[in-house]
Amino acid sequence: MPVKNDFAHPFELAPIKPRGKPFNFVITKHTVRPMFSFLHRLFTEVVARFGITLPSLEVTDNLTRKDAAEQLMSVLSLMSARFYDAPNARTSFSPPPEFQKWWNNPRCNFDMVITLLDFAYGMAIPNPRVLNKGRGNATYGEIQYPLLAHILSVLKMSSSDVFLDMGSGIGQVVLYVAAMTDVRKGYGIEKDELPATLGFKQKEYFDGIMEYFKKEQKETQLFHKSFLSVIVEPIIYEATVIFINNRKFDAVLTLALNRVLMKCKSGTRIVTSRKLVERTESMKKRDKTQGIITLDDVSECDEIPKSDKIAEEQMVSWTANGCAFYLTTMK
Missing domain, CATH: 3.40.50.150 (Vaccinia Virus protein VP39)
Known part of the structure; x- marks a missing residue:
């Protein structure tokens, strides 16, 4: 989907957990950077397993916000498609080491x-x-x-x-x-x-x-x-x-x-x-x-x-x- 210079695109990220709910948010020029940071923090391994290229923050910071938003939408669309097409990917998702003990705990650490x-x-x-x-x-x-x-x-x-x-x-x-x-x-x-x-x-x-x-x-x-x-x-x-x-x-x-x-x-x-x-x-x-x-x-x-x-x-x-x-x- 082409992105305009002044954009606001609603997006639904597929559930990461079995019987979980999707996460709905809006991609704007202000939310591109925090969303990429979030993906790097939690989803680096899973996107690599899917063969999805997650650009570094240094790369996305040097792009125009329009181009960065297009890359973000591409990555998120591929992730959601894989989650919906391959539900087993959710159960095999490997969180960062400091989260693993608490991953299936109902409370956060x-x-x-x-x-x-x-x-x-x-x-x-x-x-x-x-x-x-x-x-x-x-x-x-x-x-x-x-x-x-x-x-x-x-x-x-x-x-x-x-x-x-x-x-x-x-x-x-x-x-x-x-x-x-x-x-x-x-x-x-x-x-x-x-x-x-x-x-x-x-x-x-x-x-x-x-x-x-x-x-x-x-x-x-x-x-x-x-x-x-x-x-x-x-x-x-x-x-x-x-x-x-x-x-x-x-x-x-x-x-x-x-x-x-x-x-x-x-x-x-x-x-x-x-x-x-x-x-x-x-x-x-x-x-x-x-x-x-x-x-x-x-x-x-x-x-x-x-x-x-x-x-x-x-x-x-x-x-x-x-x-x-x-x-x-x-x-």
Whole structure:
């Protein structure tokens, strides 16, 4: 099929697993590169077995997007034809070594979920620099997966937990939690339109590729709302674990956040990048008129122990100097 310079071609990739579902997506000039990267990451051996030539990323990067898209459609069409014509090829598919132990497991391991999240990110957000557009001196930042995995190992969430990311950006934390823990449900709330919109797209790609590989994840829901909105109050009250990157919050927003969190039920655990409560004599009593969380409101407020296996530059995206996170438990 000839490709126009400005193109958007729907495509259905045949199931890779027996009784699996196809993966439907749209080939555009922005999705060619992440799709080729994905094929190299997971499908190099199978396309070679079929006698299909998978051009290197160096080659495709030097092509026009139109020519690269034509090559991508050719490779995908051949793959789908072979999968549909030779179902046994699916059962003999050999995943990369780090995935083999988990290939037939209904849940992902760390390497696989990161691969699928990176794929969804690349498909939904071809130019990450747009996330900082119009933010002035405020840089869009994300917690890195090694540190997130460490924090989750400390939290040990179960099927009785409901997770909430307040200020969820593009939703990566929520999606990771849904794929890698036993929480009952995961929510994300983001007030800025651009990351919220891109988050919806990323979730759509991630849900689709997880289903394609027949991997389980917990229910997730993303909202384009401010966490100060009364509409999301029931979600905040439902949550048993809340994640907030409040490091750059000014005094006004910090006060507003405190007032919101005072509505949390007893036992709610809150992970923040800046302390919610200082251990000082002057903070022992709550000023109900100001809505300040104090030591009287919490049973725990401590820094989460760091892991010596995680380098500082692997912690967060906004600095290479590391970042502490704190765990507060409401009384």
